[in-house]
Amino acid sequence: DTGVSQDPRHKITKRGQNVTFRCDPISEHNRLYWYRQTLGQGPEFLTYFQNEAQLEKSRLLSDRFSAERPKGSFSTLEIQRTEQGDSAMYLCASSLARWGSTDTQYFGPGTRLTVL
Amino acid sequence: DAKTTQPPSMDCAEGRAANLPCNHSTISGNEYVYWYRQIHSQGPQYIIHGLKNNETNEMASLIITEDRKSSTLILPHATLRDTAVYYCIVRNSGYALNFGKGTSLLVTP
DSSP states (O other): OOOOEEEOSEEEEOTTOOEEEEEEOOTTOOEEEEEEEOTTSOOEEEEEEETTEEEEOTTSSSTTEEEEOTTSSOEEEEEOSOOGGGOEEEEEEEEOOOTTSOOOOEEOOOEEEEEO | OOOOBOOSEEEEETTSOEEEEEEOTTOOTTOEEEEEEEOTTSOOEEEEEESSSOEEOSSOEEEEOTTSSEEEEEESSOOGGGOEEEEEEEEOSSSOOOOOOOEEEEEEO
């Protein structure tokens, strides 16, 4: 069973450019989560999907951030008009959620974004 | 979700047991205790979770006190590769994991 994969692993961009990250969850996992981690801090939740439905997005950091999971499989996170403060590790996790029980999230390796 | 308190750092000699404490005095009855760790520049790695009973898997043991207000993660024979930041997270059936700052464990030769 392959784990969560993320692409690219590293991204360097100039301020004002748009960037898109991809996450491929563990096969058959119905939930997919995005987190952001800045230096010295723990990961911070951004948004999540149950299948293709985005069920929570109020914690996306600004309207420059958006995420999609069009067919309920892979997901993309886009940041428009990047700022230097967006420099961070962006983490994706997936889980298999079943009614009435807790789901365990498994994380990918992350995409490290550097905005110059 | 209940708040957790962990020591910022701990040391452990290689080969000895590492006991990482976590306080979660406001935990409610339906909240699970999860442990993750993060080795430098990698994604968090799931270790173990529990509700009321003690749990053991191939990586670690989780001891939860009877009143559920605290827990201890035990790595029975720590190796250098166990050097990482360890996060104790209390979670109900909600979606997000609320990571704090965790405990930075240093395993020394």
